[in-house]
Amino acid sequence: MSWPERADEYAPGLRFRAEIHEQPAALRRLLTHDAEFALVASVLRERGSLVRMVGHGSSDNAATYGVYAFGVLAGATALRDSIALTVYFDANFDMSGSTVLGLSQSGRTPDVIEYLSRARRRGAFTVAITNDPSSELAQVAEAVLPLEAGPELAVAATKTYLNQVAALALLAAHVGDDGRRIADGMKGVSERLEEALPVLEAQANAVALPFAYVGRMFVIGRGPEFATARETALKLLETCRTAASPLTATDLAHGPLAVLDPLFPVWTIASRDGTLSAVREAAARVRGFGSAIVACGDAADTIDGADYLLPVPSPAIPLLSPLLSVVPGQLFAAALARVKGFDPDRPRGLTKVTLAQ
Amino acid sequence: MSWPERADEYAPGLRFRAEIHEQPAALRRLLTHDAEFALVASVLRERGSLVRMVGHGSSDNAATYGVYAFGVLAGATALRDSIALTVYFDANFDMSGSTVLGLSQSGRTPDVIEYLSRARRRGAFTVAITNDPSSELAQVAEAVLPLEAGPELAVAATKTYLNQVAALALLAAHVGDDGRRIADGMKGVSERLEEALPVLEAQANAVALPFAYVGRMFVIGRGPEFATARETALKLLETCRTAASPLTATDLAHGPLAVLDPLFPVWTIASRDGTLSAVREAAARVRGFGSAIVACGDAADTIDGADYLLPVPSPAIPLLSPLLSVVPGQLFAAALARVKGFDPDRPRGLTKVTLAQ
Numbered sequence: 001m002s003w004p005e006r007a008d009e010y011a012p013g014l015r016f017r018a019e020i021h022e023q024p025a026a027l028r029r030l031l032t033h034d035a036e037f038a039l040v041a042s043v044l045r046e047r048g049s050l051v052r053m054v055g056h057g058s059s060d061n062a063a064t065y066g067v068y069a070f071g072v073l074a075g076a077t078a079l080r081d082s083i084a085l086t087v088y089f090d091a092n093f094d095m096s097g098s099t100v101l102g103l104s105q106s107g108r109t110p111d112v113i114e115y116l117s118r119a120r121r122r123g124a125f126t127v128a129i130t131n132d133p134s135s136e137l138a139q140v141a142e143a144v145l146p147l148e149a150g151p152e153l154a155v156a157a158t159k160t161y162l163n164q165v166a167a168l169a170l171l172a173a174h175v176g177d178d179g180r181r182i183a184d185g186m187k188g189v190s191e192r193l194e195e196a197l198p199v200l201e202a203q204a205n206a207v208a209l210p211f212a213y214v215g216r217m218f219v220i221g222r223g224p225e226f227a228t229a230r231e232t233a234l235k236l237l238e239t240c241r242t243a244a245s246p247l248t249a250t251d252l253a254h255g256p257l258a259v260l261d262p263l264f265p266v267w268t269i270a271s272r273d274g275t276l277s278a279v280r281e282a283a284a285r286v287r288g289f290g291s292a293i294v295a296c297g298d299a300a301d302t303i304d305g306a307d308y309l310l311p312v313p314s315p316a317i318p319l320l321s322p323l324l325s326v327v328p329g330q331l332f333a334a335a336l337a338r339v340k341g342f343d344p345d346r347p348r349g350l351t352k353v354t355l356a357q
Numbered sequence: 358m359s360w361p362e363r364a365d366e367y368a369p370g371l372r373f374r375a376e377i378h379e380q381p382a383a384l385r386r387l388l389t390h391d392a393e394f395a396l397v398a399s400v401l402r403e404r405g406s407l408v409r410m411v412g413h414g415s416s417d418n419a420a421t422y423g424v425y426a427f428g429v430l431a432g433a434t435a436l437r438d439s440i441a442l443t444v445y446f447d448a449n450f451d452m453s454g455s456t457v458l459g460l461s462q463s464g465r466t467p468d469v470i471e472y473l474s475r476a477r478r479r480g481a482f483t484v485a486i487t488n489d490p491s492s493e494l495a496q497v498a499e500a501v502l503p504l505e506a507g508p509e510l511a512v513a514a515t516k517t518y519l520n521q522v523a524a525l526a527l528l529a530a531h532v533g534d535d536g537r538r539i540a541d542g543m544k545g546v547s548e549r550l551e552e553a554l555p556v557l558e559a560q561a562n563a564v565a566l567p568f569a570y571v572g573r574m575f576v577i578g579r580g581p582e583f584a585t586a587r588e589t590a591l592k593l594l595e596t597c598r599t600a601a602s603p604l605t606a607t608d609l610a611h612g613p614l615a616v617l618d619p620l621f622p623v624w625t626i627a628s629r630d631g632t633l634s635a636v637r638e639a640a641a642r643v644r645g646f647g648s649a650i651v652a653c654g655d656a657a658d659t660i661d662g663a664d665y666l667l668p669v670p671s672p673a674i675p676l677l678s679p680l681l682s683v684v685p686g687q688l689f690a691a692a693l694a695r696v697k698g699f700d701p702d703r704p705r706g707l708t709k710v711t712l713a714q
Binding site: 050056057058060067068071072075077079081082083084085088089090091092093094111156215216222223226234237238239241242243245248249250251252253254255256257258259260261264273274275277278281282285288289347348349350354356357 | 407413414415417424425428429432434436438439440441442445446447448449450451468513572573579580583591594595596598599600602605606607608609610611612613614615616617618621630631632634635638639642645646704705706707711713714
């Protein structure tokens with residue numbers, strides 16, 4: 001498949017869709033930087049095994065995955081650190097013993113840059129993970145890991161999100177001396193995704209139409225797939241103007257359940273990992289309220305009574321499932337935006353680089 | 358004001374409203390346990406200054422505040438830890454050097470209990486913060502801090518949330534040798550809140566009516582007030598069936614903004630701290646979409662063009678503002694539930710103790 005590059009060939013959603021389809025290739029490009037990830041991992045082990053991740057939007061969603069990647073692959077504690085505490089409250093942390101990962105596609109997010117500058121002065125090992133290795137974020141950091149996703153032109157992130165997730169997994173794997181296995185697993189993911197994309201797109205297109213009048217949704221996942229839930233909800237918000245909220249499968253039962261009714265569908269991410277029973281239990285509660293259920297992921301077929309199924313291939317390594325399970329959400333968002341007449345390449349009110357305080 | 362205790366005097370929302378009004382007294386009861394907080398703080402300093410907080414629903418919202426309390430008052434890193442990583446993935450962390458705070462009103466939340474048991478075996482100093490010091494959570498922990506909020510009968514938490522926030526501030530303050538000042542500040546908060554409650558309730562009642570047909574809302578805050586944003590959104594979800602999503606003021610600009618329109622109001626928490634300029638900037642972006650703005654907090658009057666104001670008194674110590682700024686949201690939820698004919702004491706599908714996986 002090839003895509004026009006000239007602006008006069010532009011059609012709404014063309015870039016968004018093209019970038020979704022580029023993801024297997026983008027993932028393989030990231031893997032060519034394996035040696036750089038191994039090097040940064042070796043410094044991380046020396047300088048600080050408490051991993052502080054910072055980013056906004058899709059970057060912060062990827063960081064949700066990072067918590068699991070570092071925990072499972074490296075036995076290390078990774079946290080989505082508060083940017084405000086360091087930038088606005090100037091909290092006086094000793095950050096020696098910490099590694100900071102600044103996540104920003106553009107490398108231009110103001111408070112992420114400011115956070116990294118301060119963290120570096122406080123003794124942290126600072127790493128920029130960015131699609132622009134010449135960006136200001138890259139300049140303030142001690143080390144740079146390129147996302148190598150290629151130019152991302154649609155405002156809503158897709159391939160840069162996928163490569164952020166992959167970058168965190170690869171780095172964590174090298175910290176845990178497991179880089180080879182994870183890199184091989186990712187190569188396999190890129191192949192399975194490439195092969196599955198046409199079918200995934202046809203399925204997403206078929207499911208999107210009934211959602212044209214849906215105003216609100218929940219997206220639930222747990223563990224590493226909570227990252228997928230957050231990212232899927234964000235795609236629906238920004239490209240389809242659907243008020244989608246991400247929730248962990250368990251938090252759903254702690255209050256939000258009460259809001260459900262048959263006009264309030266729930267998107268469920270079900271993957272073959274330790275959290276599946278919690279996700280299935282949550283879906284059963286949802287069903288009790290008569291809400292429509294969309295089941296996505298490699299265990300979509302285990303969600304009893306799901307109204308719509310968007311299954312994905314299983315990765316060889318279960319922890320890599322978020323690289324696959326996010327794609328139906330992206331394709332669904334592209335299809336739903338088209339149905340609603342919105343342009344996912346250029347959602348109103350947004351710009352590619354967000355310079356908000 | 359006194360409230361009937363017998364079930365045959367029951368009217369919808371009576372308990373929820375009574376418990377909101379009990380908060381100043383509940384806060385003072387917590388402060389009678391000051392010496393226990395000082396003792397636990399001294400052990401925390403010895404055993405582990407990396408603070409891992411776990412809880413669901415309102416308890417997890419309070420933990421959002423804890424990140425700031427420990428950062429600002431004690432220069433310590435506190436994180437809302439992943440429960441799934443330890444319980445479902447059995448990640449092999451060394452938790453010596455960590456203190457774990459298990460937050461649960463009932464002390465019966467299954468995966469919080471399981472997390473604490475495992476954390477204790479891995480060397481963490483484990484502390485239960487619960488309204489029931491005889492609960493299973495209290496039994497598996499090494500130390501117990503009572504919330505002392507008194508029996509909470511409404512399903513939607515109010516006074517236990519407030520006391521969780523206060524408990525985290527008091528513990529962090531003792532870790533930072535600042536217990537006396539913070540305890541005095543809280544006493545002042547309880548007095549200001551008690552005095553302001555009748556006015557706050559009248560204001561909330563006046564604002565609630567136009568929201569009867571609102572299906573979706575954002576609630577934005579930043580820094581410590583992101584806890585308030587999360588808790589306000591949860592009250593609206595569980596008691597009013599309004600699909601309210603919490604967002605940091607900055608994350609709003611990273612995508613979700615695109616969903617706004619004049620039928621999609623935004624509740625803004627504005628307090629006099631370092632994040633105020635970011636919150637004001639976010640509100641200005643919201644205004645560009647024509648959304649109605651509710652401004653709450655002690656800096657509500659600084660939000661340009663706000664349609665509804667719900668100001669609260671300023672605390673003597675700015676970090677304590679979340680103890681005040683959450684109350685208008687609680688009162689608004691009580692009023693809106695009444696307008697919509699719902700019973701906030703017993704939202705459908707929920708029970709007081711959530712035993713979900």
